[in-house]
Amino acid sequence: MDISLSGLLRRHGLIVAFLVFLAGVALNADAFLTAGNILDVLRQVSITGMMALGVTFVVLTGRLDLSVGSLLTLLTVIVVDQHNSAGPFAAIVMTLGAGLAIGAFNGILVGFIGLNALIVTLAMLSFLQGLVLFYSGGSNVNIANAQDTWFAVFGRGDFLGIPVPVILFLLGALVAGLVLQFTTLGRRIYGVGGNETASIFSGIDARWTVFWTYVISGFTTGVAAIIMGSRVMGAQNTIGQGYELTVLAGVILGGTSLLGGSGSVWRTVLGISMLGFIQNGLLLLGFAYYVQWLVTWAVIIIAVWIDLGAKRGRIFA
């Protein structure tokens, strides 16, 4: 209805601002918009991106998952350690299984017992970090035969010139998007996030819906751990520390609402990619590594504020 500049800005302000940023960096750094660099950025964001796909499901129901960072550490330690003792295939199965199990545990506590999601997953963050130290005995683990294992394909491989982690991320995003858009579970997730009471009255079992979102989050973190283990060929006891907040920042930046019910997978892909391109662009322009954090701060505030302001129809609350 409204094709004026202000209308465009209001609806797609985030994308417009992002394109302006991309153009600005590209004019000042020749290496920025090359295929090689773009693939590099996508490779860097593939791990947090993979996790963010699952967290998007959780956030869409109006809940949080802060345990994914610790879970990533635990699962990376498991996949690397089991690769040495049980072989790559068994290691992958165990990692995904553990991810599903811990996701299910979160899901029971939040979905069925009805405890506060922030606190439950915060407790899980602490508990899993303890489990990591218990499992590893505090020492780092490395893959012994890093040079000749097919496990390397997940983090280091290429397919038709595209890094395998990027393919996994985009494939995951496609599947996640289809699930949200075209399945009963997807519609129920939006329903529970939009208005939980109304969804329950219309026959949706909110407990199961919430449960499944945590299972999905555990699973995507498992896939992320496989990519991480394969890329690093080892695992430290703090490898995923703080990832939960980066992931959440990406989800929020994309415009998915923490209140639930509003958001989508492509927005998360956009948000996480933006974080990656901001980091990469600032480094190419010669800024210190940590300047990206200041820019991220400003971008999160501005992006979410504009988004909220557009929905509300005025800037200030």
Added chain:
Amino acid sequence: MSHASSPMRTGSALHIALSWLLRNHIWVFLALTVLVFSLASPYFLTLNNMGNLLTQGAFIGILAIGMTLVMIDGEIDLSVGAILALASALAIGLQDHMGVWPAVILGLLSGAALGFVNGTLVALSGMHSFVVTLGGLIGIRGLVFVYSGENALMVQDFSYTEIPEVYLGPVSLTAMIFLALALFFQWVLSSTRHGRETYAVGDNIEAAHDSGINVKRHKIINFTLCGTLAAVCGILLSMRLGTAEPNAGKIWELWTIIAVVLGGTRLQGGYGSLWMTIGGVLTLAVLRNGLRLLNTPNYVELMVMGAVLVLALALDKLLNHREGS
């Protein structure tokens, strides 16, 4: 409005005591943990160790005071760990140029200013404080690195580290500051207009607004207090350590939230007190201290903490449910 300081039905002293305990169940739990550790380790229940425990708990405790105010408002502040790091970096980094106390005051002001920024953004934009302070957590840590350039700053004049070495019996100055601040803000919550407004805003923000409370100004004040208290914690930490590391206070915001929630203050707002928070802070400190005295590996502490938190939450839900029915 139903909150901690509302008058109860008249009943026997036993009834009053019981319902106080039901609402402050953390103190029962604290007494139990103290009892268990006293029996398990001969070094636990000594004056010296109790003093140590208070000092260890005081840092998270000071953060928890501000977090309690913000949380009763129904908001949250994730940026306290980063604010703490900035204040301690400024206090140590600037004292060579301008002297100790001006540097300390500037450190405190930085905390107040960042808290003010958080509060203003929340009030003006209507964004959830989780989003605003998550951004702050990332960005303020960036400010710390921009200022200190990835290096730990060291004090040149070591008399700075002797400032908090004042003891009243076994109780250190740091612990006294924590307790004094906690008591002061409990008085603010229970006996001042600002305190009553805090419960009102957290309980029902629309009703609070309709009854004439300036909700925006109110929230800005509480976020500013929270930032200032985080800076107090950072400065005490810099005095204790003699250095300011850019990564200081990382994930302390999470420990702080754990302490406050353990105490019984609710994330939904409108309910809680600093008595509860002191109980939560002390329980956390007792668990950490006691487990270390028993020589348990570090991972046990992390796992116990996670389990206790979930149990506390489940217990709170159970008791709350019973009171409601």
